[in-house]
Amino acid sequence: MRMIPVGNSAKRGRLSSPAVDADVETTVASRLRRLGQRFTAGRRALVDALTKVDRPVTIEEILRVEPRLPLSSTYRNLAILQQAGVVHRVSTDHEFARFELAEDLTDRHHHHLVCESCGTIEDVEIPARLDRSVRAALDELARTARFRVASHRVDAFGLCARCAAER
Numbered sequence: 831m832r833m834i835p836v837g838n839s840a841k842r843g844r845l846s847s848p849a850v851d852a853d854v855e856t857t858v859a860s861r862l863r864r865l866g867q868r869f870t871a872g873r874r875a876l877v878d879a880l881t882k883v884d885r886p887v888t889i890e891e892i893l894r895v896e897p898r899l900p901l902s903s904t905y906r907n908l909a910i911l912q913q914a915g916v917v918h919r920v921s922t923d924h925e926f927a928r929f930e931l932a933e934d935l936t937d938r939h940h941h942h943l944v945c946e947s948c949g950t951i952e953d954v955e956i957p958a959r960l961d962r963s964v965r966a967a968l969d970e971l972a973r974t975a976r977f978r979v980a981s982h983r984v985d986a987f988g989l990c991a992r993c994a995a996e997r
């Protein structure tokens with residue numbers, strides 16, 4: 831898996847270098863088509879940027895990864911990609927919204943550690959055995975409501991190591 835720290839602004843010459851997996855590309859294009867939208871260079875660069883980071887990022891951080899993206903269209907494109915089910919907005923009470931690629935576009939089922947002080951969100955992948963226990967617990971909860979669980983999102987809220995050390 832490629833991971834580029836968000837702090838390193840990638841110096842790249844063009845917007846549309848082929849970092850996005852071909853399968854993902856096809857899926858994204860077809861989801862956009864359903865909305866009557868095209869997979870434009872700007873949207874491609876956005877998906878590209880989200881592929882490169884290893885945690886949910888703010889718009890500001892996206893622009894650090896892809897400095898050539900214009901701010902105004904980035905807001906609009908993110909909204910459209912969200913509507914198409916390509917981008918997921920990770921909920922946080924912090925003032926800055928954070929975005930990631932929809933989990934079904936990645937092969938990485940994961941959970942989030944959300945810092946309620948600085949708003950940073952870390953992705954965490956828990957061992958398969960543990961994730962099965964999470965699923966079993968949710969199945970059991972759902973059974974009483976005769977609800978059938980298809981997937982789950984479990985995020986933990988608290989303080990990141992840096993913020994905890996400051997207290």
Ligand SMILES: [Zn+2]
Binds near residue numbers: 949950994
């Ligand atoms: Zn923090």
Ligand SMILES: [Zn+2]
Binds near residue numbers: 939941982
């Ligand atoms: Zn899980």
